[in-house]
Structure formats: structure tokens, C-alpha cells
Amino acid sequence: MTTAAGARRRRTTSRTAISLLLLALVLPALGAPGQASTAAKRQPDLTVAKVATASAVRAGTSMRISTTLKNTGTKAAGASVVGLSLSRDRKVGGDTGLAATSKMTPLRPRRSVSRKISVAIPSRTAAGSYYLVVCADAKKKVRERNERNNCRVSTKPIRVTASGPAAPSGGKLTLAPTSYDFQTVAIGSAPAQKTITVTNTGTGSLPALARAALTGDSGFAIVTDGCAGKPLRVGSACNLVVSFSPAGPGTKAGSLTVRAGAGPGLVSATTGLQGTGVDPLGAHLTSGVGGQDFGTVPQRVATPTTTFTISNDGTYESGVIAEPAIENGAATGFNIVSQTCAGVTLDVGESCTVSVNLEARAQGPLYAKLWVSAAPGGDLSFMLTGTGETGFWIWNSQVDFGTVAVGDQSGTQTISPGNATDDTKRDVSVTITGPDADQFQLGWQNCSPQVAPRQSCSIEVAFRPTSPGAKTAQLSLRSTPGGIVVIALTGSGRPMTVAPSSRSFSAFAGETTQATSFTVTNLDAATTGALSSQLTGPDASQFRIVSDGCGGATLTTGSTCSVTVLFEPTGSHGGRSAALVVSGQPGGTTTASLEGTVRAPAMFSVAPTTSINFGTIPVAVGYSERTLVLRNTGEAPSGVVSFALEDENVPGQFLIDPDECAGKVLAPNATCLFQVGFDPSQAGSATASIAITAPGALTGHVPLSGVGG
Known part of the structure; x- marks a missing residue:
């Protein structure tokens, strides 16, 4: 038989068991939301911390802005893109989207990074006042804790003015001379004149030129204007004629200005003019x-x-x-x-x-x-x-033998002085003197030792040049009585000629250029001796004679032979020089200069600094990043650019983000951007070097250093 107390104990026990069962069911359900909330907090959160820009810009041009992106979350944010737009009412999703974007590298929690971005303002943008809207993660690639705080609006408006007329595409006016002085001009005399040449020395055509204008003092005038209304293509020119006719004494100054285009597209150039008016009777x-x-x-x-x-x-x-x-x-x-x-x-x-x-x-x-x-x-x-003084007389005071091949001898020429007096000229001497006396030779003569009254005599002279160029000497007759008479002797030694007389080659080290043929011609009357060809000069080994049609040959008048030469450089880039020499006797020597340029392969340089010292950065919680510009300073395209860390004294302290350079081939003088970061994981000094490589390029290095604090 069950008592009342036993029934109460059973009911109490049942209620306790039920309560424990309900508590066991409820506690997991209560714990789940708390865990989900904690997970949600460990997310990145990208915001724009700063926007700075110019106060005014013209549509159709570009402006530079400065912005700072910050990750306020508790987890690193992946790579993202910053977007920009113009808004009249400061609302996101503004009136004018801008094409400019900036790639942002992964950003650690509670870190920020600054960028300078070039923004092109579309030419169709209406004039007015706008605000610049900058939005982080514009392409929504990063899952964030808060997706509604990504944008920031500039605090001050930007005044946009309408685009003006297009400027001439690269056209440039150059006047020659850039200044001119007419010197002194007598008042009332005929005007002094000067032609001014106007040339388009730019990279694009110029529209029709306006009529030239004069400013300054009176007295200057435009006589003819051959440029007004004339468009100028690149390298083409036209002429103006200006004059100076002073109305009074003193120095006068003016300017001649030539213009093309209008408004923002105006191109102009000016020549300064000067002249002095003088009294025609004031100088003597x-x-x-x-x-x-x-x-x-x-x-x-x-x-x-x-x-x-x-x-x-x-x-x-x-x-x-x-x-x-x-x-x-x-x-x-x-x-x-x-x-x-x-x-x-x-x-x-x-x-x-x-x-x-x-x-x-x-x-x-x-x-x-x-x-x-x-x-x-x-x-x-x-x-x-x-x-x-009365004495010998001559019919010709100069004898010219013309051009004679070097090593050959001309025919003789006869000089016939006469005794113009009634006295016998005794002790007659015939000599050749002067700077090139050894190039002329005395032959037979009957003037020594004396010449009878009113009689003439004969002297034979020949020319035998031993080197090229003009030669001069003097033949002198001396006598007693009678003084001296001098006849000038001239001639020119001419060797063979070679065409071209010079040649420039260009190649990379290890390459071979196309061969160039040099033609040797005998322009003189005499047949040359057997010819020889050789390369001389400091870099003769960098050139090679491929074929020699002159070696051992003899050239008659007007005949030719040829020698073919190529350039096959070795060693570092730079200049090379040598000479091709062809010689014979008679015939002399003819020389062609050879210039070679060893072109530079692809080479890398970085800016704005060639080495990076990050200074002291807190361990584990600190991070510093630098952006560098990589340029190909060589003369050949690089292969695909790659980066590697070398010589790390403590591995894992430095990071490389190839950014724009990833997988890129750089043409000569082309550039790309890459980033380098320092994220110390332990205290002490850290050093490394970035090796920048590409197939066919010389390796570039950027030393890195920093201290974990």
C-alpha cells in the first residue's frame, strides 16, 4: 500500500528528472548563438581612413589623389580593389564613375596602407562642384564583418571646369634665329632685312598659323609673311621677312610672335629683334x-x-x-x-x-x-x-701640277724665265724651297750659270707626292745683278678613295651584324701597285673581313675593288672602334672608319630607392610595406619577370608581392610596380636581398634590412 509521503517523493523525483532532461536539451541550444557571434567577430573589415585631392580640375585631364585604406577587423583581408566616383550630393553611387582603380595587397588586421592614384576626369563631365567618393573592396571580393562602411567621401568639393579646345597633338613652333640684331642702320637709308624661318619641331601637326605679330618699338616691319594660314606638318617650315628702318637715333627693341591654335591649344614662339638707328652723318x-x-x-x-x-x-x-x-x-x-x-x-x-x-x-x-x-x-x-726690281721676267707666276697619285710622278713642266735687261745675269742659281720642297724635283735646266741679255732659259720640274693632300713650294732664280724671281709650285697627292668612308654597326654581344661592302676606287691616271687590306684600331678583333676583293689586286684608272666587313662583338655593352685600311704603292692609302655599338641587354633598376631599410618594427604585431617601380633600362625586351628572396639571415621576415610585375615582359624603358613587406616574427636584425630575374636579362638586386623590436 502506498503512503502519501511515498507518493510525494516519487512526484518530486520525477519533476527533478524532467527538469534535468529539459536543461540538457536547452543548454546546447543556448550555447550555439554565442559561438556563432564569436566567429562572426573574427572577420576583416575594410574602411577608407583618408581622402585628399586637388580643389579644382579640368574635364579631360587627370588629377592625383591620396587615400589610406585600413583593416579595422580581427582577420587579414585578401587582395582587393579601390573604386572611385564623383558625386554632386555626397551619396555613394554618385553621378560619374571614374575608370581609375588601385589594386590593394592583402592587409593584416589593424593595419593600413596609403596609395597615390592618378584619376582621369572624363571630358564629357559637366562643369560644376563634385565630391570624390572612394570605396574599398569595390568589387566585393572580401567577406567583411561590416559591408556598409567601405566608402568615404571627400570633405571638400572639387570644382570641375569644362574641357577646352584640344591642343595641337605634339606640335611645337621653333623660330630661327631666336634673336637677331640688325646692328646700326642709318636713318633714312634702305631698310635692313632678315629672313626668319618657322619650323614645326614637335611630334604632331599644327593647324593653320595666324598672321605674325610685331610688338615693341617702331621701326620694325613684316615685309612678307609666308606662314599666315599655312598648316605645318612635323618637320616642315615656312619663312617670314622682317625689316628695320629707324625713324630716329638710338637702340630699338621688338618681338616677332608666331601662333597656331587657340585657347588651351595655343602654341606660340617669339624671336627678339634689336637694331640701332644712327645719324648718317654722325660717324666718320x-x-x-x-x-x-x-x-x-x-x-x-x-x-x-x-x-x-x-x-x-x-x-x-x-x-x-x-x-x-x-x-x-x-x-x-x-x-x-x-x-x-x-x-x-x-x-x-x-x-x-x-x-x-x-x-x-x-x-x-x-x-x-x-x-x-x-x-x-x-x-x-x-x-x-x-x-x-728689273731682272728676270716670267710669263706665269705659278705652276700647278694638279692631282697625282701618291707614289707616282707627274710629267715634267717647263718654266722659261727671261733676262729682260741688257746685262748678262751671272751666278744664276735655281733652288726649290718651301714646306713641301721634297715633293717637287728639278730636272734638266740651262739657266745656270748665266743668261745672256734679252735671252730666256728653261727649267724642267716634276711633282712626286709621297702623301695625300695639297703641296706647295717655291722655285727661286737668283742672279748677280738682277735680284730674285719666285715661281709658286703647287700640286696635290691623291690616294685611292673608299666608299662609304665610315660605317656604324650595332649588335648585342654574341650577335653578328649584316656585312657591309666597301668599294675602293682608283681615280688617278697611274695604275696602283698590289693592294693589301687590313683591320686596325683598338677594337679590330671585334670586326671581321668576310671577303677581300682588293688584296693582291692592282687598279687601273677608274677601276674598283671591294672589301666586305661585319661586326661580331663580345664583352660588355658600349662603343667599339676600328678602321679598314687598303694601301698600295703607287696608290697610297685609303681608310674607312668603323664604329660599333654593343647594345645593352635587358637590365633592371628600381626606384625611388635602390635599397630598403624598414627600421625597427614591433615583433608579431608590426608590419611595414614599400612600393617600388621596376624599370627595364636595357635596349632589349626582358623575358617574364620573377622575384626571389636571397641571403636571408632569418627566413620568413620579408614578403614580396609582385603586383603589376607578375608574369610581365618589360619592353625597353617600360615599368611595373611591386611591393616589399617586413613582418618580423622575432627580435633582432634581419637582412635579405631581392633577386629580380628574367630570361635574357641581367639580374637586379635590392638589399633589404630591418630590425624586429
């Missing part, structure tokens, strides 16, 4: 002497010089002095030896000089006149007199 050339008598001199013997001083004793600067000249100088033998007057102007009290001598070309009295002129300034003349 004068000298303290009126002439010079050189006395009696032997024929063809140069006298000492006489110097004439010309001064301006007027009240204004003279005009430009013309080249001094001697009237009747060629017939008599009066010569200007030196002068300081031609092309100069003389201020009041200034002077210049002209020095004259006499080489009598005839016997008896000799007369000539020296002229010095300037406008303004007037004409100044000096009477020159002298007497050629």
Missing part, C-alpha cells in the same frame, strides 16, 4: 696716313708689312665695316696680310687695323689703292706704291 672713318711707298723690291719677295690704323672720329657709332680690299692688287702684288676691321663697328674713338705687304709681280713702278668702307662712316682710301 679717318686715318693719320694717306698711303705708303714700299720702295724698290725684288720680284716675288715679300716685304715687311705696313699697318694702317682706321679710327672713328665722328659723333655716332659707325656702321659695319666691309671687307677691306686692294684695287689693282692682283696685278701688282700688294696683299692684305691681316686685318681687324671686317664685320666690326667702331664706336666713337675706337680703331681697327689693316696690314699690307708687297710681293712685286712686275718690274718697274707699281700702283694700287687700299679701300676701307662703312655705312655710316664713309669710304677711306690709301695709296700704295712700289717698284719691281
Whole structure:
């Protein structure tokens, strides 16, 4: 029989069991939401911490912005993209989307990274006030704790102005000369003129040129404008003629300006003009002497010089002095030896000089006149007199043998001096003197030892050049009585010629260029001796004769032979030089210069620094990153670029993000961006080196260092 107390105990026990069962069922359900909440908190959260930009920009151009991206979450964010747009009302999803984006590398928790981005403002953008909207993770690639805090709007508006007319595509005006001085021009005289050449030295065509304009003082004028209304292609030119005609005394200045296009597309260039107006009666050339008598001199013997001083004793600067000249100088033998007057102007009290001598070309009295002129300034003349001593006379004062092959001898030429007096010329000597006396040879002659009155004699002379170039000497006859007579001897030694006379080659080390043929020609009358060909010079081993059609050959007049040469360089890049020499006797030597350039292979450089020191970074919680620009400074494209860490004293402290450079081939002078990070896991100094490699390229290195704090 069950008692009441036993029933109560059974009911209490049942209720306790049920309560425990319910608690066991409820506790797991209560624990699940707490765990899910903790997991949700360990997520990245990308925000834009900073936006800075210009206050104004013109549509159709670009501007630079600065922005800072921050991961405020508790988990690293993967790579993402920043997007940009313009908004009139500061709302996200604004009026004008911008094409510019910036790739962001993975970002650790509570870290930030800054970027400078070039933003192109579309030319169709309407003028007005806009705000710049910058959004992290614009392509929604990162799963974040909060997806609604990714964007930031600039605090200040940007004023966008409408795009103007397009500028000429690369056109550039250049005027030559860039300045011009008309010097002194007499008031009331004919205008002085100058042609100005206008050239498009840019990289694109220019539209029709406007009419040229003059500014500044009066007196300058445009005589003809051959440029107005004329478009200029790259490298083409046109001409203007300007003049200067002063209305009064003094220095005048002006400017000639030529323009193409309008507004923002305006291209212009200016030439400075200057000139001085002078009173036509205000300058006067004068000298303290009126002439010079050189006395009696032997024929063809140069006298000492006489110097004439010309001064301006007027009240204004003279005009430009013309080249001094001697009237009747060629017939008599009066010569200007030196002068300081031609092309100069003389201020009041200034002077210049002209020095004259006499080489009598005839016997008896000799007369000539020296002229010095300037406008303004007037004409100044000096009477020159002298007497050629009676003795031998000659029909020709110069014998020219023309061009003779080096090593060959010309035919003889006969000189026939005559005794012009009634006295016998005794003790006659015939000599050849001068800088190239050994190139001329005396042959048979009957002038020594004496020549009878009113009789002539004969002298044979030949020319045998031993080297190329012009040769000069003098044949002299001396006698007692009778003085001296001099005959000038001239000739030129000409070797064979080679074409081309020079050749430039270019190749990479280990390559071989195409061969170049050099043609050797005998232009002279004599047949050459057997020829030989060789390469000489400091880098002769870098060139090679492929075929030699000249070695052992002889060339008659007008005939040719050829030698073929190529360039096969070795060693480092840079210049090489040598020469191809072909020679024979007779015939002389002809030389072609050879220049070679060993081109640089693909080579890497980094900027803005060639080594990186990250300084001290806290261990485990610190991270620093740098962005570098990689450039191919060589002359050949690289292979695919790759990066590797070398010489790490503590592995795992430095990180490389190839970014834009990943899998890229760099053309010469092309660039890409990559990032380097320092994330120390232990205290102490860490060092390493980045090796930048590519097939066919020289390896580049970037030293790295940092300290874990």
C-alpha cells in the first residue's frame, strides 16, 4: 500500500528528472548563438581612413589623389580593389564613375596602407562642384564583418571646369634665329632685312598659323609673311621677312610672335629683334696716313708689312665695316696680310687695323689703292706704291701640277724665265724651297750659270707626292745683278678613295651584324701597285673581313675593288672602334672608319630607392610595406619577370608581392610596380636581398634590412 509521503517523493523525483532532461536539451541550444557571434567577430573589415585631392580640375585631364585604406577587423583581408566616383550630393553611387582603380595587397588586421592614384576626369563631365567618393573592396571580393562602411567621401568639393579646345597633338613652333640684331642702320637709308624661318619641331601637326605679330618699338616691319594660314606638318617650315628702318637715333627693341591654335591649344614662339638707328652723318672713318711707298723690291719677295690704323672720329657709332680690299692688287702684288676691321663697328674713338705687304709681280713702278668702307662712316682710301726690281721676267707666276697619285710622278713642266735687261745675269742659281720642297724635283735646266741679255732659259720640274693632300713650294732664280724671281709650285697627292668612308654597326654581344661592302676606287691616271687590306684600331678583333676583293689586286684608272666587313662583338655593352685600311704603292692609302655599338641587354633598376631599410618594427604585431617601380633600362625586351628572396639571415621576415610585375615582359624603358613587406616574427636584425630575374636579362638586386623590436 502506498503512503502519501511515498507518493510525494516519487512526484518530486520525477519533476527533478524532467527538469534535468529539459536543461540538457536547452543548454546546447543556448550555447550555439554565442559561438556563432564569436566567429562572426573574427572577420576583416575594410574602411577608407583618408581622402585628399586637388580643389579644382579640368574635364579631360587627370588629377592625383591620396587615400589610406585600413583593416579595422580581427582577420587579414585578401587582395582587393579601390573604386572611385564623383558625386554632386555626397551619396555613394554618385553621378560619374571614374575608370581609375588601385589594386590593394592583402592587409593584416589593424593595419593600413596609403596609395597615390592618378584619376582621369572624363571630358564629357559637366562643369560644376563634385565630391570624390572612394570605396574599398569595390568589387566585393572580401567577406567583411561590416559591408556598409567601405566608402568615404571627400570633405571638400572639387570644382570641375569644362574641357577646352584640344591642343595641337605634339606640335611645337621653333623660330630661327631666336634673336637677331640688325646692328646700326642709318636713318633714312634702305631698310635692313632678315629672313626668319618657322619650323614645326614637335611630334604632331599644327593647324593653320595666324598672321605674325610685331610688338615693341617702331621701326620694325613684316615685309612678307609666308606662314599666315599655312598648316605645318612635323618637320616642315615656312619663312617670314622682317625689316628695320629707324625713324630716329638710338637702340630699338621688338618681338616677332608666331601662333597656331587657340585657347588651351595655343602654341606660340617669339624671336627678339634689336637694331640701332644712327645719324648718317654722325660717324666718320679717318686715318693719320694717306698711303705708303714700299720702295724698290725684288720680284716675288715679300716685304715687311705696313699697318694702317682706321679710327672713328665722328659723333655716332659707325656702321659695319666691309671687307677691306686692294684695287689693282692682283696685278701688282700688294696683299692684305691681316686685318681687324671686317664685320666690326667702331664706336666713337675706337680703331681697327689693316696690314699690307708687297710681293712685286712686275718690274718697274707699281700702283694700287687700299679701300676701307662703312655705312655710316664713309669710304677711306690709301695709296700704295712700289717698284719691281728689273731682272728676270716670267710669263706665269705659278705652276700647278694638279692631282697625282701618291707614289707616282707627274710629267715634267717647263718654266722659261727671261733676262729682260741688257746685262748678262751671272751666278744664276735655281733652288726649290718651301714646306713641301721634297715633293717637287728639278730636272734638266740651262739657266745656270748665266743668261745672256734679252735671252730666256728653261727649267724642267716634276711633282712626286709621297702623301695625300695639297703641296706647295717655291722655285727661286737668283742672279748677280738682277735680284730674285719666285715661281709658286703647287700640286696635290691623291690616294685611292673608299666608299662609304665610315660605317656604324650595332649588335648585342654574341650577335653578328649584316656585312657591309666597301668599294675602293682608283681615280688617278697611274695604275696602283698590289693592294693589301687590313683591320686596325683598338677594337679590330671585334670586326671581321668576310671577303677581300682588293688584296693582291692592282687598279687601273677608274677601276674598283671591294672589301666586305661585319661586326661580331663580345664583352660588355658600349662603343667599339676600328678602321679598314687598303694601301698600295703607287696608290697610297685609303681608310674607312668603323664604329660599333654593343647594345645593352635587358637590365633592371628600381626606384625611388635602390635599397630598403624598414627600421625597427614591433615583433608579431608590426608590419611595414614599400612600393617600388621596376624599370627595364636595357635596349632589349626582358623575358617574364620573377622575384626571389636571397641571403636571408632569418627566413620568413620579408614578403614580396609582385603586383603589376607578375608574369610581365618589360619592353625597353617600360615599368611595373611591386611591393616589399617586413613582418618580423622575432627580435633582432634581419637582412635579405631581392633577386629580380628574367630570361635574357641581367639580374637586379635590392638589399633589404630591418630590425624586429
